Amino acid sequence: MTLSNEQKKAYRAIGHSLNPIVMIAGNGLSEGVIDELNRALDDHELIKVKLAVGDREVKKAVIAEMIKICSATLVQQIGNTALLLRRNPKANPNLSNLNR
Template sequence: MTLSNKQKQFLKGLAHSLKPIVQLGGNGLTEGVVAEINNALAHHELIKVKIPSDDRDEKTLIMDAIVGETGSLKVQAIGHTLVIYKASDDNKITLPKK
């Protein structure tokens, strides 16, 4: 599944007021962190993840790994914050038509 620009803009608007739910620690991306992200996605569908890394390439790799391992869609990455979306069975967020 891919998101259209219209859908991304809609999700960015919803994510604007959200606080980061998951924050990576000194150990980086561990199995426990991935499990916590999956739990948060199942409950909220749209979450922010804070990645405290000063190295741009490392941050990009971590963001890509999170998206790949959780099966989510990257909505936006600003600074140290990644916004991801994954539809749950309950469909809490109704996306606009493409």
């Protein structure tokens, strides 16, 4: 899914106040991490992910793999933090970061 600049700006504004839900350490993407990413994206739709995997190239590769596996969209990446979006039409309004 491609986002317009206005949509990215709105999602970044929402994401600014969010805390990272998932932390990815040096091991990269294990099956447990992928399961947690999918659960968090289903529940919250817009999440922050903290990466502690190494240099820039490794970080870019992990983010690209994460987006591909989870069918998410990268809204923004700053330093070690990525903001991911995956719309869920059946999201719980009490958990979704987009409906607040």
